[in-house]
Amino acid sequence: xxxxxxxxxxxxxxxxxxxxxxxxDNGVMNAVDGVDFEIQKxxxxxxxxxxxxxxxLTSRSLISLNPKECETSGSIHYRxxxxxxxxxxxxxxxxxxxxxxxxxxxxxxxxIFQEPMTAxxxxxxxxNQIMEAIRIHRTKDKKEAKQIALQMLSKVGISDEEKRFDxxxxxxxxxxxxxxxxxxxxxxxxxLLIADEPTTALDVTIQAQVLELMRSLQQExxxxxxxxxxxxxxxxxxxxxxxxxxxxKIVEQAPVKELFRNPKHPYTKGLMRSMPRLGGGKEKxxxxxxxxxxxxxDMPPMCSFYERCKDRIEGVCNASAVPITSISEDHTVRCFxxxxxxxxxxx
Ligand SMILES: Nc1ncnc2c1ncn2[C@@H]1O[C@H](COP(=O)(O)OP(=O)(O)OP(=O)(O)O)[C@@H](O)[C@H]1O
Ligand code: SF4
Ligand SMILES: [Mg+2]
Numbered sequence: 001x002x003x004x005x006x007x008x009x010x011x012x013x014x015x016x017x018x019x020x021x022x023x024x025d026n027g028v029m030n031a032v033d034g035v036d037f038e039i040q041k042x043x044x045x046x047x048x049x050x051x052x053x054x055x056x057l058t059s060r061s062l063i064s065l066n067p068k069e070c071e072t073s074g075s076i077h078y079r080x081x082x083x084x085x086x087x088x089x090x091x092x093x094x095x096x097x098x099x100x101x102x103x104x105x106x107x108x109x110x111x112i113f114q115e116p117m118t119a120x121x122x123x124x125x126x127x128n129q130i131m132e133a134i135r136i137h138r139t140k141d142k143k144e145a146k147q148i149a150l151q152m153l154s155k156v157g158i159s160d161e162e163k164r165f166d167x168x169x170x171x172x173x174x175x176x177x178x179x180x181x182x183x184x185x186x187x188x189x190x191x192l193l194i195a196d197e198p199t200t201a202l203d204v205t206i207q208a209q210v211l212e213l214m215r216s217l218q219q220e221x222x223x224x225x226x227x228x229x230x231x232x233x234x235x236x237x238x239x240x241x242x243x244x245x246x247x248x249k250i251v252e253q254a255p256v257k258e259l260f261r262n263p264k265h266p267y268t269k270g271l272m273r274s275m276p277r278l279g280g281g282k283e284k285x286x287x288x289x290x291x292x293x294x295x296x297x298d299m300p301p302m303c304s305f306y307e308r309c310k311d312r313i314e315g316v317c318n319a320s321a322v323p324i325t326s327i328s329e330d331h332t333v334r335c336f337x338x339x340x341x342x343x344x345x346x347x
Contacts, residue, residue: 010079011038012192012224013062018074020057020066020248027297031070032058033248039192041081044218044225046235046256048271049245052293055228056114058245059194062226063105064096080108081191107137110190112182114197114228119181120169127153127165130184137188152183155217157209175206182210189221196228211238232275236260241330244268247304248296254331264333266311303336311337 020032032054039045047055060066062076072092079088094101105111113119120129127149134145146165153161156179169177178198185193195214199207215238218225227238235242235256242259244252244267252265263269270289291308301321306312317336324332325339 009040012041012079012081013039014075014077015058015062016075016077018058018061018076019072020054020061021071022069023071024297030248030296030299032061033296035074035245035248035250037243037250037253039224039226040240041191041224042218042222043240044227044238046239046242047226047228047245048230048232048235048242050230050289050293053245054248054296055230055245056196059111059196059226059228062091062192062194063109063111064091064094064101065105065111078104078109078192106133106190107188108190109192109194110185110188111194112178112185112196112198114200117169117177119184120177122169125166125168126172126180127167130180130187133184134187148187149183152187153180155186156180156183156213158183175202178202179206179210182213186217186221190223192224192226193218194226194228197230198227199234200229200231214238232271244271247293247299249304249334251305251334252332254327258328258331262327262331264327264331264338265305265335266309266337267305270308303334313337 015035015037018032018035019030022029022031035054035058037045047058049055057066057070061070061072066072074092076091077088078091089100089104091101091104120126127146130149130152131142131145134148135142138148139145150161150165153164158164158176158179164172172180182198193214198214199210202210211234214225217223225238227234229235239256242254242256243250244259244265246267252259252263252268254262259268260272263272267289274289289308294304294307296304302318303309303312303322306318309317312318313336322334322336323339324334326332327338
C-alpha cells in the first residue's frame, strides 16, 4: 500500500531555479546558478561546499538580504505553518526591505551570520539589541522582553547574564559574540533558522556546545534549520538531508546516511576523502582535492568540476551542460558518469 503525503507534510520552504548574477568588471558572474532544494518542517538541511561556491549568497537570499549588486531570479516559496493548504509566500516577489519581508525576517526566519559583527551594532549593548528584536517581533512589554533576552543568553551558556546584558559587542570574545548572536536568532522562536558557518570561529569545545544547543532548541521549538558549512563532520552530526554545492550549482543531494554510504559525485567523494575519521589510523593520510574553485565568470556549458576531476571524460564532460540524474527517489547527482550526454551514448 502506498501512503499519500498529508497536506501538513508540505515543505516549509521550496527553492526553485535560484540564480544570482553579479556584474563584474570582466563579465557576469553566475554565483548561484539554478539551485533547487526543499527544507522540511522540523528538519535540518546541510549545505556544504568549498569557499566561494555560493553558500552564503544562497542562504541570505532566503531572507532577501543579498547586496544590491546581486540580480536574483527563480522562486523561494515559504509556507508558514499557520498558512492553509497550498498557500504560501514567494519571498523573491516581496519588496526587499518592505513590511512583508521585515515581518518574516528575524521573526519567522532568522539567521546566524558567518561574521558575528554583522549582526550587532557596536553602538548599543548586546542586551539592548536582543531585547529590541524581541520587542519588534514578540512582545512590546519591555520588562517581559528583557526577561526573555536574559533567559536566552543563559540558554546559550553565557553566565552572569545580568552583567553581560549591559556590555557592548567589543567586550565579548569571538565565541561569546557567536553565542549571543545565536540567542538573538532564537529569541523569537523562528520556524526556520539559517545558520551560516555558525561554529567556524569557535574552538572545538565551544563548537560542540553550540551544536548541541542548536539541536536541543530544535527539539524544543520544532524549528527547521538550514546549516551552511564546509565541514562534513558537522553535516554528519546535525543534518537529515545534504546538498553538496560546487561553483554555484548543487552537484549532489541525498539524505545524510545515504550520502555518506553511497557518495556518487567525484567532488563529494573528494570531500569525504579529505574528512578526518575517528579511528582512521595515523598511517592513512588525508587527501585534499587538487586545484581551487575557479571564478564562475562566463563559464561555457560544461561540467564546472572538469579541471579538477580525476574521472573526467574528454569530449563528454567538457562538451555540454551536465543534467541532473536520479540515483534513487531521494538521491540526485549532476555528473555524466551517471547519465547520457545529449544525443550520445552512456560513457
Ligand atoms: N557583493 C559581491 N560582489 C562580488 N562578488 C561577490 C559578492 N558576494 C559574493 N561574491 C562572490 O560570489 C561567490 C560566492 O560567494 P559566497 O559568499 O556565497 O560563497 P561561500 O560559499 O559562502 O564561501 P565561504 O565558504 O568562503 O563563506 C564568490 O566567488 C564571491 O567572491
Ligand atoms: S561530469 Fe565528468 S568532469 Fe564532471 S564530475 Fe562527472 S566525471 Fe567529473
Ligand atoms: Mg559564506
